[in-house]
Amino acid sequence: MIDFEMPEVIAKQQYLLKTVADNMMRPVSRYYDEHEHEIPWDYIEFMHTAMKASGAGSLAPSEGGEKKEKKDRPRIGYQMLAFMIEMLSWGDAGMYLVTPGGGLGAAAVEATGTPEQKRRFLERFKKEKPAFAAMAMTEPCCGSDTAAIRTTAVLDKETNEWVLNGEKIFVTAGDKSLTPYEQLEPGFVVVWATIDPKAGRAGIRPFVVEAGTPGVKVTKLEHKMGIRVSDTAAIVLQNARIPFDNILGSPEVITDKKTSKGFKGAMSTFNATRPLVSASAMGVARATLELLKEMLKQEGVEIRYGLPRAKMTNIEREVIDMETMLREAWLLVLKAVWLADQRQPNALTASMSKVKAGEVVTKITQKAVELMGPLGYSRDFLLEKWFRDAKINDIFEGTGQINRLIVARQILGFHGAQLR
Numbered sequence: 001m002i003d004f005e006m007p008e009v010i011a012k013q014q015y016l017l018k019t020v021a022d023n024m025m026r027p028v029s030r031y032y033d034e035h036e037h038e039i040p041w042d043y044i045e046f047m048h049t050a051m052k053a054s055g056a057g058s059l060a061p062s063e064g065g066e067k068k069e070k071k072d073r074p075r076i077g078y079q080m081l082a083f084m085i086e087m088l089s090w091g092d093a094g095m096y097l098v099t100p101g102g103g104l105g106a107a108a109v110e111a112t113g114t115p116e117q118k119r120r121f122l123e124r125f126k127k128e129k130p131a132f133a134a135m136a137m138t139e140p141c142c143g144s145d146t147a148a149i150r151t152t153a154v155l156d157k158e159t160n161e162w163v164l165n166g167e168k169i170f171v172t173a174g175d176k177s178l179t180p181y182e183q184l185e186p187g188f189v190v191v192w193a194t195i196d197p198k199a200g201r202a203g204i205r206p207f208v209v210e211a212g213t214p215g216v217k218v219t220k221l222e223h224k225m226g227i228r229v230s231d232t233a234a235i236v237l238q239n240a241r242i243p244f245d246n247i248l249g250s251p252e253v254i255t256d257k258k259t260s261k262g263f264k265g266a267m268s269t270f271n272a273t274r275p276l277v278s279a280s281a282m283g284v285a286r287a288t289l290e291l292l293k294e295m296l297k298q299e300g301v302e303i304r305y306g307l308p309r310a311k312m313t314n315i316e317r318e319v320i321d322m323e324t325m326l327r328e329a330w331l332l333v334l335k336a337v338w339l340a341d342q343r344q345p346n347a348l349t350a351s352m353s354k355v356k357a358g359e360v361v362t363k364i365t366q367k368a369v370e371l372m373g374p375l376g377y378s379r380d381f382l383l384e385k386w387f388r389d390a391k392i393n394d395i396f397e398g399t400g401q402i403n404r405l406i407v408a409r410q411i412l413g414f415h416g417a418q419l420r
């Protein structure tokens with residue numbers, strides 16, 4: 001039975017997460033927004049220690065609370081993550097993306113790796129120093145059209161190594177995953193590449209590229225509109241050689257060019273991570289609504305709940321509509337993570353939650369700036385920053401348009417080639 005309540009284990013951590021958001025995120029939000037590419041080491045080190053101490057390990061489902069569940073207890077790994085991410089993003093969505101742990105890279109390993117690979121690649125997140133992992137799909141040629149990616153992986157049969165060549169752009173945490181910072185354990189990037197460019201999506205496979213691999217270089221850090229504390233890197237792979245068993249999944253299936261199992265792995269990664277991006281959007285939207293109501297109160301405007309709509313002021317109606325949108329979107333997030341925890345197909349709900357959350361956070365932050373007028377536009381408050389931070393939720397992990405397309409395909413029963 002789907003449960004909309006906050007899991008007890010998270011309720012217990014709520015105080016810690018709120019304390020982190022209040023004391024380690026909000027006070028430095030503006031600083032890191034204005035000092036793009038500076039790394040918040042205090043936050044990273046604190047979160048690593050705190051997550052280890054609390055048993056959460058990292059922000060990845062099997063690394064986190066799920067592993068601690070007893071067999072007869074319900075699975076709540078993704079649900080837990082959704083609550084945690086919402087709370088951290090309430091503090092600062094960009095800094096949440098700088099929380100050490102597996103991120104998208106670990107999610108890809110989780111979705112596509114064998115048990116041995118999960119152990120091998122994910123154990124670094126339990127070490128003394130924090131570590132990061134990233135996922136690189138997008139290329140200069142293509143992002144939404146993932147089947148068209150051009151990075152190649154060729155098997156060198158003499159050395160039994162994969163040789164990767166190509167360019168990846170807009171990789172979240174790509175720098176922290178690959179650059180040898182002394183404060184960090186070496187990380188990795190899951191690079192999606194084709195083993196047969198003529199095969200389209202059937203040729204695409206995920207490869208783990210470890211930090212320090214010769215031929216792998218971070219070539220650029222993006223300057224962005226929002227979430228500026230989170231690094232977004234361009235990566236070039238030039239004859240980068242990796243061991244044969246760094247191809248994620250069972251090698252027999254994964255090297256058979258006739259199946260599209262590798263590509264399905266990309267899709268199942270997104271089904272797991274899209275609701276978590278939606279949860280982050282919900283944190284920004286909730287923060288915005290709370291600050292908006294506080295600012296309105298200071299201006300002498302309090303929302304009179306319970307009045308007939310016709311008797312309300314326009315501002316009251318606007319705020320109540322925003323709160324309704326937020327709740328609708330959050331319910332979709334909860335359903336998508338619940339399905340993921342039950343190991344039930346969630347492609348439809350994951351994309352629906354992403355469409356709705358991206359739209360709702362964009363509308364709420366825009367409306368809040370508008371309602372507060374010059375105060376909304378001023379850098380004295382975080383509203384204008386959250387307005388900028390919000391938009392990414394409509395872009396990464398599939399744009400609003402692409403997720404709408406996925407919803408339509410799921411409902412109509414069409415596959416990618418029939419509805420594009």
Ligand SMILES: Cc1cc2nc3c(=O)[nH]c(=O)nc-3n(C[C@H](O)[C@H](O)[C@H](O)COP(=O)(O)OP(=O)(O)OC[C@H]3O[C@@H](n4cnc5c(N)ncnc54)[C@H](O)[C@@H]3O)c2cc1C
Nearest residue numbers: 135136137138142143144170171172396397398399401420
């Ligand atoms: C801050 C940031 C972080 C990111 N992090 C990562 C990351 O960690 N890993 C990663 O791999 N990528 C990442 N991305 C890339 C992101 O996922 C892509 O930018 C996104 O998927 C869009 O792809 P694109 O850039 O090729 O744009 P395009 O696909 O060219 O899209 C441009 C516009 O066309 C629309 N469009 C495209 N195709 C269709 C269609 N069939 N029907 C209707 N409309 C369509 C899109 O919705 C969009 O509005 C990140 C991007 C940003 C900005």
